[in-house]
Amino acid sequence: MKKELFDSVCEEKVYERLYQQHARDLHDFCYYKFGDSINPEDKVHEAFMKLWEKCKEVPFAKAKSFLFTLVNNASLNSIKHQKVVLKHQAVKPKGYTNETPEFVMEEQQFMQRFERALNNLPEGQRIAFMLNRVEGKKHQEIADMLGISRKAVEKRIYTALDKLRQEIKEL
Amino acid sequence: MKKENLFLRWLDHSLSEADRTALQDDERFSAYEKISQAAQYFRAPEFDASSSYDRLRLKQQEETKVRRLKPWRIASAIAALLVLGFLVFNLNADELTTYSTATAESLEVTLPDDSAVQLNAGTTLSFNEEKWQDARDVSLDGEALFKVAKGSTFTVETDAGSVQVLGTEFNVINREGLFEVTCYEGRVAVAINGKEAVEITAGQGLRLLNSKASRFETAVSNPSWVNDKSVFKSTPYHMILAELQRHYTIQIDASAIDKSVIFTGSFTHQDLETALRAVTEPLQLKYKIDGDRVTITK
Numbered sequence: 001m002k003k004e005l006f007d008s009v010c011e012e013k014v015y016e017r018l019y020q021q022h023a024r025d026l027h028d029f030c031y032y033k034f035g036d037s038i039n040p041e042d043k044v045h046e047a048f049m050k051l052w053e054k055c056k057e058v059p060f061a062k063a064k065s066f067l068f069t070l071v072n073n074a075s076l077n078s079i080k081h082q083k084v085v086l087k088h089q090a091v092k093p094k095g096y097t098n099e100t101p102e103f104v105m106e107e108q109q110f111m112q113r114f115e116r117a118l119n120n121l122p123e124g125q126r127i128a129f130m131l132n133r134v135e136g137k138k139h140q141e142i143a144d145m146l147g148i149s150r151k152a153v154e155k156r157i158y159t160a161l162d163k164l165r166q167e168i169k170e171l
Numbered sequence: 172m173k174k175e176n177l178f179l180r181w182l183d184h185s186l187s188e189a190d191r192t193a194l195q196d197d198e199r200f201s202a203y204e205k206i207s208q209a210a211q212y213f214r215a216p217e218f219d220a221s222s223s224y225d226r227l228r229l230k231q232q233e234e235t236k237v238r239r240l241k242p243w244r245i246a247s248a249i250a251a252l253l254v255l256g257f258l259v260f261n262l263n264a265d266e267l268t269t270y271s272t273a274t275a276e277s278l279e280v281t282l283p284d285d286s287a288v289q290l291n292a293g294t295t296l297s298f299n300e301e302k303w304q305d306a307r308d309v310s311l312d313g314e315a316l317f318k319v320a321k322g323s324t325f326t327v328e329t330d331a332g333s334v335q336v337l338g339t340e341f342n343v344i345n346r347e348g349l350f351e352v353t354c355y356e357g358r359v360a361v362a363i364n365g366k367e368a369v370e371i372t373a374g375q376g377l378r379l380l381n382s383k384a385s386r387f388e389t390a391v392s393n394p395s396w397v398n399d400k401s402v403f404k405s406t407p408y409h410m411i412l413a414e415l416q417r418h419y420t421i422q423i424d425a426s427a428i429d430k431s432v433i434f435t436g437s438f439t440h441q442d443l444e445t446a447l448r449a450v451t452e453p454l455q456l457k458y459k460i461d462g463d464r465v466t467i468t469k
Binding site for chain 2: 016019020023024027028031032040041044045048049052110111114115118129130132133134135136138139154157158161164165168169
């Protein structure tokens with residue numbers, strides 16, 4: 001790790017490596033934070049541009065938290081974009097379709113309910129929940145990304161999960 | 172192991188297969204799993220870091236073109252302006268705007284406050300345009316008619332005295348030995364060097380000839396020279412000759428005559444012969460024109 005001490009973010013190779021390492025997580029983070037109201041890549045680019053501008057001031061070891069802090073603090077300017085909506089992906093994770101029409105109906109209703117519940121989650125909970133459940137991130141990883149304690153992450157995921165369960169239980 | 176702990180482990184992706192079977196029949200767990208599966212439908216869109224990086228670099232290059240150049244451009248523009256402004260200011264701060272008329276020439280000048288000044292031949296008028304707001308001073312050498320814009324005040328400085336304008340139309344003569352102010356409209360305050368200012372109103376004039384001050388009245392509404400004519404009243408003859416030389420490109424040799432004689436009369440600016448006759452005949456003098464040389468004799 002000694003080498004890292006001398007890695008300057010201003011070096012393009014180092015900069016690119018940082019991009020390869022973190023861009024995807026930042027991208028996902030942004031998506032779960034803002035939904036489809038913005039292009040998450042734009043926010044990632046903004047953060048990295050800022051990093052490039054301040055490459056002399058940000059040591060390599062601090063680059064990751066610098067990036068995530070920027071994305072985390074980013075907010076939407078336009079009021080019409082305040083409603084965050086996670087889009088239902090067209091492609092189903094499972095390919096089989098040998099289901100009864102009733103089942104398909106129920107599934108559809110379930111998904112509608114789920115979508116509403118998910119979008120109604122507080123931002124912090126939704127991000128933690130999605131990163132954990134969908135992106136398979138461990139609690140500590142999420143804690144590092146959000147700059148909060150591992151305990152707080154656990155609580156957020158757990159709360160989100162329970163809220164979703166309450167919402168769809170009635171079905 | 173407590174169930175809560177198992178849930179936590181499951182959530183942290185560190186539940187062993189054995190523990191998983193322990194949760195298998197739990198109603199809450201199956202609900203969680205269902206939620207977990209449903210959440211997969213809301214996965215973030217695909218993201219390819221490499222192509223995204225290329226797009227970032229492209230953006231940055233465009234940004235560099237726009238951004239990096241801009242501050243430099245602005246800085247250089249500011250610097251250039253500063254230098255230019257500095258130069259202009261320094262050159263102009265003490266530099267006077269000067270208007271001069273040559274022989275037989277008349278010029279209409281507009282002052283920064285829109286007052287009009289008409290310069291008679293052989294006259295120099297100068298003022299500081301930059302500092303006009305602070306010091307509304309006009310210096311005059313020669314003769315000029317001032318038509319001051321309403322509500323405007325300034326001072327006409329001459330080496331013999333100054334004229335403080337009180338909103339008016341007036342004529343000032345400042346020529347060797349003669350300082351004369353004639354007011355045609357409104358009033359002006361005339362301060363002859365070292366003396367208290369005297370106010371004169373329309374139709375009045377103040378003359379300082381050879382250190383002797385006198386007041387006079389005038390019936391005309393503007394000085395004669397404006398109408399291409401020079402009119403004199405009890406004026407030393409050398410001044411008439413000097414004025415003649417200002418309106419005609421001539422050299423007058425009058426060494427044979429007494430030039431201190433007082434003359435009252437006028438001459439036209441249109442024709443030299445007529446003018447010469449007008450100023451010589453009343454005094455029974457003779458003149459001879461030889462090119463641009465005029466000799467006046469008894």
